[in-house]
Amino acid sequence: MKAVHFGAGNIGRGFVGLLLHEAGYEVVFADVADALIGQLASTPSYVVHEVGEDPTTRTVDNYRALNSRSQEEEVIAEIATADIVTTAVGPSVLKFLAPVIARAIARRDRELEPLQIMACENAINATDLLHREVEHTYDGAALDLAARAVFANTAVDRIVPNQAEGQGLDVTVETFFEWVIDRTPFSGRTPDIPGVTWVDDLAPYIERKLFTVNTGHAAAAYFGYAAGAEKIADAMADESVASRVRAVLGETKELLVARHGFDAGEQEAYVQKILHRFSNQHLPDTVVRVGRAPLRKLGRSERFVAPAAGLAERGMNPEALLGAMEAALSFSAPDDPEVAALAEILATQDPAEATTSITGLDAGHPLFGAVRDLVARHGRGQHGS
Numbered sequence: 001m002k003a004v005h006f007g008a009g010n011i012g013r014g015f016v017g018l019l020l021h022e023a024g025y026e027v028v029f030a031d032v033a034d035a036l037i038g039q040l041a042s043t044p045s046y047v048v049h050e051v052g053e054d055p056t057t058r059t060v061d062n063y064r065a066l067n068s069r070s071q072e073e074e075v076i077a078e079i080a081t082a083d084i085v086t087t088a089v090g091p092s093v094l095k096f097l098a099p100v101i102a103r104a105i106a107r108r109d110r111e112l113e114p115l116q117i118m119a120c121e122n123a124i125n126a127t128d129l130l131h132r133e134v135e136h137t138y139d140g141a142a143l144d145l146a147a148r149a150v151f152a153n154t155a156v157d158r159i160v161p162n163q164a165e166g167q168g169l170d171v172t173v174e175t176f177f178e179w180v181i182d183r184t185p186f187s188g189r190t191p192d193i194p195g196v197t198w199v200d201d202l203a204p205y206i207e208r209k210l211f212t213v214n215t216g217h218a219a220a221a222y223f224g225y226a227a228g229a230e231k232i233a234d235a236m237a238d239e240s241v242a243s244r245v246r247a248v249l250g251e252t253k254e255l256l257v258a259r260h261g262f263d264a265g266e267q268e269a270y271v272q273k274i275l276h277r278f279s280n281q282h283l284p285d286t287v288v289r290v291g292r293a294p295l296r297k298l299g300r301s302e303r304f305v306a307p308a309a310g311l312a313e314r315g316m317n318p319e320a321l322l323g324a325m326e327a328a329l330s331f332s333a334p335d336d337p338e339v340a341a342l343a344e345i346l347a348t349q350d351p352a353e354a355t356t357s358i359t360g361l362d363a364g365h366p367l368f369g370a371v372r373d374l375v376a377r378h379g380r381g382q383h384g385s
């Protein structure tokens with residue numbers, strides 16, 4: 001059994017690659033980072049350190065590594081004979097993988113089982129996005145594509161921080177993990193990956209994960225940054241930060257319970273567990289990593305605006321979420337291109353225009369006015385710009 005995994009970074013090595021390896025797959029890592037691929041190609045194994053309660057270490061071997069830019073043809077040949085393709089590259093990168101995957105599917109032997117494709121990104125229905133991109137570039141009939149590949153949405157959850165300098169390929173991760181996959185596209189032939197939860201309706205799970213783990217995490221990062229914290233665990237140890245994160249998750253809990261019918265007590269237990277995970281002092285996770293790409297995180301279907309919009313549509317005022325969005329506007333990290341892009345929008349566009357550019361909200365939406373007001377406080381000519 002062979003899996004090709006795009007993105008040999010934190011979650012790639014520390015979670016998806018690990019679970020596929022433990023399921024018995026040979027994993028071919030494909031990445032554009034030359035040094036990383038060189039290191040993987042020349043090292044027979046690496047170690048995943050799970051830290052926190054019940055710490056343990058796991059060894060990953062039986063893998064190969066290819067540079068998906070300079071060894072594109074080799075990657076295509078690997079995918080053409082693989083069982084599974086997974087990705088963990090960031091949602092905005094999926095469009096660059098699509099032509100390679102499309103060419104590999106077209107080259108696939110018709111006798112082979114359909115290729116099983118799962119994007120493991122923090123975004124709602126990221127695999128659908130990849131599927132659409134593959135369809136655009138696929139050189140063959142749509143029917144043929146449907147017969148040769150299965151695209152399944154997933155929700156992945158494990159906190160994997162940026163790794164310390166000098167740690168090589170080894171990865172430090174939390175002990176917790178959850179990988180939920182939509183069972184429906186597989187027509188009963190789901191791969192056997194121990195640890196995966198298969199569901200018939202992914203929507204509640206992906207929204208619960210994104211609007212609890214990622215909303216709370218990003219809120220901790222932006223409030224923590226404002227409070228001068230470097231590590232997420234330190235941010236959470238500051239009660240002024242933790243209480244605002246709790247308030248944010250109180251709001252998303254209200255929406256999730258109302259929209260998906262989650263039991264309020266179970267959702268509260270889920271929230272508490274996640275707050276505990278954020279406070280894991282063994283995990284060297286930083287506000288800079290968790291706050292990365294603030295423009296993406298302020299997008300329409302993302303962790304702040306989507307739940308806040310859902311609450312506003314129900315006539316509620318998502319005050320805590322708006323506070324987190326405002327904190328996001330003040331976030332800064334030296335090497336983050338989205339920080340600069342966000343600053344440019346705030347500096348050059350009027351508040352209404354900037355609100356739509358950043359959040360995708362249209363002027364008629366019940367959340368629009370409140371967001372425009374906070375954007376105005378950080379926009380053209382204001383102190384926060």
Ligand SMILES: NC(=O)c1ccc[n+]([C@@H]2O[C@H](COP(=O)([O-])OP(=O)(O)OC[C@H]3O[C@@H](n4cnc5c(N)ncnc54)[C@H](O)[C@@H]3O)[C@@H](O)[C@H]2O)c1
Pocket residue numbers: 006007008009010011012030031032033036068088089090091093096097120121122156157158159160161
């Ligand atoms: N780290 C986490 O805790 C975590 C948890 C769940 C989900 N995720 C999601 O997983 C994805 C990856 O996150 P990460 O933290 O591992 O980031 P990362 O930066 O550590 O890894 C991303 C990797 O993708 C590679 N890459 C970029 N462009 C590529 C391309 N065109 N082709 C092949 N590889 C390419 C990069 O070189 C890098 O090695 C994101 O969507 C993130 O939201 C992360």
Ligand SMILES: O=P(O)(O)OC[C@@H](O)[C@@H](O)[C@H](O)[C@H](O)CO
Pocket residue numbers: 122156157158159160213214217218289290291292293
């Ligand atoms: O990866 P991002 O930038 O979408 O979000 C940053 C973190 O919140 C995220 O990576 C979490 O660690 C992860 O989603 C936990 O499952």
